[in-house]
Amino acid sequence: MRENKSQYAVLGLLGMGPMSGYDIKKKFEKIASNFWNASYGQIYPILKRLAGKGLATKSIEKQDGKPDRHIYALTEKGREVLRRWLVEPVARQIGRHEILLKLFFGKQVSLADNIRQVEHFRDLSIVELGNIKVTEEYLKTEKKGNPNLDYQLMTVSYGKHVNSAILNWCNETLSQLRKMADEKGT
Amino acid sequence: MRENKSQYAVLGLLGMGPMSGYDIKKKFEKIASNFWNASYGQIYPILKRLAGKGLATKSIEKQDGKPDRHIYALTEKGREVLRRWLVEPVARQIGRHEILLKLFFGKQVSLADNIRQVEHFRDLSIVELGNIKVTEEYLKTEKKGNPNLDYQLMTVSYGKHVNSAILNWCNETLSQLRKMADEKGT
DNA sequence: TAGAGCATGTAATAGGTTACATGATTAG
DNA sequence: CTAATCATGTAACCTATTACATGCTCTA
Numbered sequence: 074m075r076e077n078k079s080q081y082a083v084l085g086l087l088g089m090g091p092m093s094g095y096d097i098k099k100k101f102e103k104i105a106s107n108f109w110n111a112s113y114g115q116i117y118p119i120l121k122r123l124a125g126k127g128l129a130t131k132s133i134e135k136q137d138g139k140p141d142r143h144i145y146a147l148t149e150k151g152r153e154v155l156r157r158w159l160v161e162p163v164a165r166q167i168g169r170h171e172i173l174l175k176l177f178f179g180k181q182v183s184l185a186d187n188i189r190q191v192e193h194f195r196d197l198s199i200v201e202l203g204n205i206k207v208t209e210e211y212l213k214t215e216k217k218g219n220p221n222l223d224y225q226l227m228t229v230s231y232g233k234h235v236n237s238a239i240l241n242w243c244n245e246t247l248s249q250l251r252k253m254a255d256e257k258g259t
Numbered sequence: 260m261r262e263n264k265s266q267y268a269v270l271g272l273l274g275m276g277p278m279s280g281y282d283i284k285k286k287f288e289k290i291a292s293n294f295w296n297a298s299y300g301q302i303y304p305i306l307k308r309l310a311g312k313g314l315a316t317k318s319i320e321k322q323d324g325k326p327d328r329h330i331y332a333l334t335e336k337g338r339e340v341l342r343r344w345l346v347e348p349v350a351r352q353i354g355r356h357e358i359l360l361k362l363f364f365g366k367q368v369s370l371a372d373n374i375r376q377v378e379h380f381r382d383l384s385i386v387e388l389g390n391i392k393v394t395e396e397y398l399k400t401e402k403k404g405n406p407n408l409d410y411q412l413m414t415v416s417y418g419k420h421v422n423s424a425i426l427n428w429c430n431e432t433l434s435q436l437r438k439m440a441d442e443k444g445t
Numbered sequence: 446t447a448g449a450g451c452a453t454g455t456a457a458t459a460g461g462t463t464a465c466a467t468g469a470t471t472a473g
Numbered sequence: 474c475t476a477a478t479c480a481t482g483t484a485a486c487c488t489a490t491t492a493c494a495t496g497c498t499c500t501a
Contacts, residue, residue, distance in 0.1 A: 076459095077459085077460075078355065078357060078360065078460095079460080079461085081360070082360055085360065085363065085364035085367070088364060088367050089364075093480080093481090094480085094481070094482090095479075095480055095481080105359075105360075105363060106353065107353075107359075108353070108354065108355065108356040108359040108360065108363075109353070109355055109356070109359070109360055110353050110355075111461090112461070112462060112463080113480095113481080113482075114461070114462060114463075114464095114482090114483085114484095115460080115461060115462085117481065117482055117483085118482085118483090121482095136479090136480095138469065138470055138471095138479090139469075139470075139478090139479050139480070140467095140468080140469080140479065140480040140481065141480075141481085142479090142480070142481095143480085143481070152367070155364070155367060156367055156368055158361075159361050159364055159365075159367055159368045159372065159376075160368055160372045160375075160376070162375075162376065162379045163357045163358050163361065163376070163379065163380055163383070164357075165383050165386075165387070166355075166356075166357060167292065167293075167294070167295070167296050168294065168354045169264065169294065169295055169296075170294040170295075170352070170417070171264060171349045171350075171352060172349050173291075173293075173294040173295070173414040173417055174264065174267070174268055174271065174291075174294065174295055175344075175345050175349065176410055176413055176414055177271065177291060177294075177407075177410055177411060177414050178271035178274060178275075178341070178345055178407075178410070179345075179407075179409075179410035179413075180406050180407045180410055181271070181274050181338070181341060181342055181345055182342055182345045182346055186345065186346045187410075189346070189348075190345075190346070190348065190349070193348045193349065194349055197349070197351050200351075201351070220366050221363075221364075221365075221366050223365075223435075223439065224362055224363055224364070224365035224366055224373075225363060227362055227365075227432050227435070228359040228362055228363050230428060230431065230432065231356070231359055231425075231428050231432075234424040234425070234427060234428040234431075235421055235424050235425065235428070237424065238420040238421050238423065238424035239417075239420070239421065241420060242416060242417050242420040242421070245416070245420075246413050246416065246417075249409075249413070253409065262487095263487085263488080264488095265488080265489085279452080279453090280452085280453070280454090281451070281452055281453080297489090298489070298490060298491080299452095299453080299454075300454090300455085300456095300489070300490060300491075300492095301488080301489060301490085303453065303454055303455085304454090304455090307454095322451090322452090324451095324497065324498055324499090325450095325451050325452070325497075325498075326451065326452040326453065326495095326496080326497075327452075327453085328451090328452070328453095329452085329453070
């Protein structure tokens with residue numbers, strides 16, 4: 074087991090309690106969509122592998138009218154592996170920001186095109202900030218008393234800080250682009 | 260040609276002037292490392308494909324003592340394709356933030372472990388901010404008068420906004436974690 | 446004389462998305 | 474009656490990293 078992040082993401086969720094692949098997907102969407110996601114095409118093979126390595130155990134829960142649920146639970150060995158990863162310092166990551174890539178080449182198109190692009194990106198950030206606040210409310214009300222709450226709210230806080238900064242950048246950049254358009258028009 | 264970002268990244272750089280695969284790599288490292296990167300294993304096959312599709316032309320520049328340079332230049336068709344992509348609105352992207360993934364599962368390890376982790380991440384952000392300022396200086400002095408300068412500085416500004424926000428979040432999170440450690444110690 | 450820089454490329458592998466396949470129940 | 478939700482999984486495909494292969498020159 075080397076550097077597979079998603080494997081640890083799944084391991085981490087199992088660390089909070091036994092659950093199915095379906096649950097894992099839902100959990101990511103509900104409370105971690107801000108900084109992580111995973112598709113079924115990844116989750117199910119990972120669960121299989123974790124069980125194969127003895128890091129999780131599988132049991133089947135029958136339901137009537139609905140498909141069986143395949144519940145995975147972390148083993149002690151699994152928790153060990155998770156802990157070892159959690160304390161390992163993170164490496165520098167270069168996020169790929171498509172908006173910056175486009176703006177970087179902005180000279181190839183018109184100022185109006187660039188303005189449209191940044192305005193649209195600003196709209197996305199506003200929606201994102203809204204989503205984050207919904208997650209925050211959900212955690213604070215529905216998950217009160219949960220021992221993971223403090224940590225989960227820290228990830229929410231990150232989203233608020235970063236998206237506010239992005240919003241400020243959008244506004245600054247937009248006024249600069251508009252100024253450039255004015256000057257050119259004169 | 261569908262949704263391949265790196266292909267457009269290469270196309271975009273060629274839009275600034277003819278250059279080699281080697282140049283492309285260097286350029287990304289020098290002025291776009293803040294938001295994009297690409298390995299030779301990607302760049303060379305992409306250049307080949309672009310030439311195959313008639314979006315770029317290839318010519319060989321001999322040098323003495325050094326290997327030949329394979330220079331690619333954008334064709335009109337290539338510029339068309341680039342422009343079409345540039346004006347297309349960006350989609351929502353979910354960045355994967357390993358630090359948040361680890362912190363999210365913070366309950367599985369000690370407060371001291373989490374503090375160490377965030378401190379280390381803060382150090383990375385400080386280095387990052389430094390790199391961004393170096394890029395800014397480089398652009399402002401060495402690239403004065405370059406028609407792409409304004410746009411390139413906007414991407415630098417993004418980095419400054421976001422990394423400052425991250426730094427603030429680190430400090431807030433660290434004081435919260437330390438408070439939690441104090442309370443537990445009492 | 447060892448290592449870094451110049452310069453191009455391929456092959457193996459890992460990581461990830463999307464489409465496909467199945468099938469019942471429930472809400473609008 | 475149609476779409477969504479529940480639920481699991483595989484296969485094909487695309488994207489990206491790393492290792493490998495080559496070989497000259499310049500600097501410490």
